[in-house]
Amino acid sequence: MQLTLCDFPVKEAFWGKETKYESGRLEIDKEELLSSFLRDDRIARADLDLVRPGESVRIINACDVVEPRFKVAGSGRVFPGVLGAVEKVGEGRTHRLSGFAVVGSVESHGLTKKGRSAHRSGLIDMSGPGAKISPFGSTINLVVVITLRSGLTELEANSAVQGAQLGIAERLAQATVTQNPHCEELLELTPVDSSLPRIVLVQGYTLQESAPHTDVAFYGIPVRETLATLVHPNEFFDGALTAVALEGMGRHATTWLWQNHPLVRELYRRHGKEVSFAGCILQRLTHGTHQEKEVNAINTSGVAKLAGANGAVLTWAVSGNSFMDIMMTVGECEKRGIKSVFVTYEHGGKDGTELPLLYFVPEADAIVSVGSAERWLELPPVKRVVGPSQTIRTLTFMGPTHPGWPAADRLQLDGPDYIVGGVDLFGGGRLTCRSY
Amino acid sequence: MARELDRSGLPVALVTTMFPLAKQLGAARIVPARRITHPCGDPSLPEDADRAARKQIVTAALRALQTPVAEPTVFSADQE
Numbered sequence: 001m002q003l004t005l006c007d008f009p010v011k012e013a014f015w016g017k018e019t020k021y022e023s024g025r026l027e028i029d030k031e032e033l034l035s036s037f038l039r040d041d042r043i044a045r046a047d048l049d050l051v052r053p054g055e056s057v058r059i060i061n062a063c064d065v066v067e068p069r070f071k072v073a074g075s076g077r078v079f080p081g082v083l084g085a086v087e088k089v090g091e092g093r094t095h096r097l098s099g100f101a102v103v104g105s106v107e108s109h110g111l112t113k114k115g116r117s118a119h120r121s122g123l124i125d126m127s128g129p130g131a132k133i134s135p136f137g138s139t140i141n142l143v144v145v146i147t148l149r150s151g152l153t154e155l156e157a158n159s160a161v162q163g164a165q166l167g168i169a170e171r172l173a174q175a176t177v178t179q180n181p182h183c184e185e186l187l188e189l190t191p192v193d194s195s196l197p198r199i200v201l202v203q204g205y206t207l208q209e210s211a212p213h214t215d216v217a218f219y220g221i222p223v224r225e226t227l228a229t230l231v232h233p234n235e236f237f238d239g240a241l242t243a244v245a246l247e248g249m250g251r252h253a254t255t256w257l258w259q260n261h262p263l264v265r266e267l268y269r270r271h272g273k274e275v276s277f278a279g280c281i282l283q284r285l286t287h288g289t290h291q292e293k294e295v296n297a298i299n300t301s302g303v304a305k306l307a308g309a310n311g312a313v314l315t316w317a318v319s320g321n322s323f324m325d326i327m328m329t330v331g332e333c334e335k336r337g338i339k340s341v342f343v344t345y346e347h348g349g350k351d352g353t354e355l356p357l358l359y360f361v362p363e364a365d366a367i368v369s370v371g372s373a374e375r376w377l378e379l380p381p382v383k384r385v386v387g388p389s390q391t392i393r394t395l396t397f398m399g400p401t402h403p404g405w406p407a408a409d410r411l412q413l414d415g416p417d418y419i420v421g422g423v424d425l426f427g428g429g430r431l432t433c434r435s436y
Numbered sequence: 437m438a439r440e441l442d443r444s445g446l447p448v449a450l451v452t453t454m455f456p457l458a459k460q461l462g463a464a465r466i467v468p469a470r471r472i473t474h475p476c477g478d479p480s481l482p483e484d485a486d487r488a489a490r491k492q493i494v495t496a497a498l499r500a501l502q503t504p505v506a507e508p509t510v511f512s513a514d515q516e
């Protein structure tokens with residue numbers, strides 16, 4: 001399976017009479033996007049906004065973030081199963097608009113009002129300390145501001161927002177179709193020297209038993225009752241994995257992160273040089289019983305073994321329950337002779353003195369920390385707020401009856417979890433560690 | 437919380453699905469639960485069987501409370 005990923009960097013974006021890309025300048029026809037993608041009975045109001053790094057702007061009600069991509073050769077469309085028919089992706093040529101993102105900013109009053117499966121959103125600041133901790137503080141962002149009709153089911157709400165957001169992302173990247181890329185990368189798991197360590201990426205994902213959607217969908221399906229699935233890394237780059245569109249916690253992986261998975265990218269770069277990349281195992285976490293957890297762990301390590309792995313990089317996201325599942329998997333991989341490195345963020349509390357990890361197994365003797373998810377964060381006031389209103393109501397700690405906060409004010413946040421992309425999940429962040 | 441209550445002299449039986457975690461964190465008496473979302477029962481069972489499962493878990497917890505322990509100990513509900 002051979003995929004050429006072609007890079008079209010966006011240095012400047014502005015509204016214009018047509019949608020076109022030329023030497024790093026992206027012109028966007030706002031009216032075309034509004035009429036093609038945001039005329040949906042389920043959407044009560046919609047608008048588009050452009051924000052740039054360095055501006056005194058705060059995006060509120062921020063949910064998923066998507067990088068524009070378009071397939072110019074090879075079967076299927078980007079985001080298969082969501083935008084088009086289910087066709088195998090990961091082959092041919094795909095264009096990407098790098099340095100640019102489509103951000104959903106959504107107000108939704110669905111059927112679930114409280115708890116883990118209710119609609120939650122986060123913030124994106126385009127300047128100041130908030131911009132530094134998220135990749136989306138340094139991308140030019142097209143914000144799709146949507147207010148949904150009230151009373152939609154969670155799956156209907158998700159499909160309305162996701163269809164618009166992914167559709168816009170595909171349309172924008174289509175503007176590069178006749179152009180030559182700035183650079184391109186050939187992605188193929190070529191046969192390599194068999195003496196190199198064979199490494200598999202174990203990628204955990206979560207779900208809530210009470211929620212209709214899982215945190216990530218595979219070819220448009222929120223995969224619930226499943227054991228480990230072996231996935232070709234090229235499928236990530238074509239958007240076979242899409243995030244739920246109504247979730248904006250920092251500890252939640254966005255579609256952008258699945259498309260640009262830093263561990264998949266890095267394993268690919270080292271393929272044939274330092275490692276032999278065996279592919280990715282998608283592992284459902286958050287199992288409800290101890291027996292399910294045990295079966296999940298032994299099965300995933302078994303699939304890794306069958307894939308010929310003698311080394312594994314494991315990572316995960318979100319809950320304590322799922323942390324236990326992935327940690328048990330680390331233990332089972334090691335027991336089968338697969339050397340395992342676990343990549344995780346830490347807890348540790350506000351000053352770093354509390355327990356850093358919820359649970360451990362003695363076999364987990366190589367762990368890479370990507371930083372704390374719990375430190376305080378103070379955001380300065382901003383000049384302009386982009387979102388369905390000027391009031392923050394949907395951060396995780398607030399119920400639907402909370403009067404809300406003026407969004408432009410100084411904000412004291414309980415942690416980077418309230419910034420979309422604020423918690424480094426898979427090792428793509430900018431933090432480093434030095435002893436002194 | 438279980439560990440601190442126990443330390444202050446109030447015996448505690450912690451019913452939890454994630455019992456290896458409870459053991460690692462030093463809870464004194466641990467009773468494995470059915471499911472994370474339904475610790476003390478199993479709504480997928482017929483009503484009588486669910487009631488029996490609930491009774492088993494609560495009985496195990498009561499037995500645990502009456503048993504002196506020196507280290508984190510798991511009390512299986514299957515023995516009831």
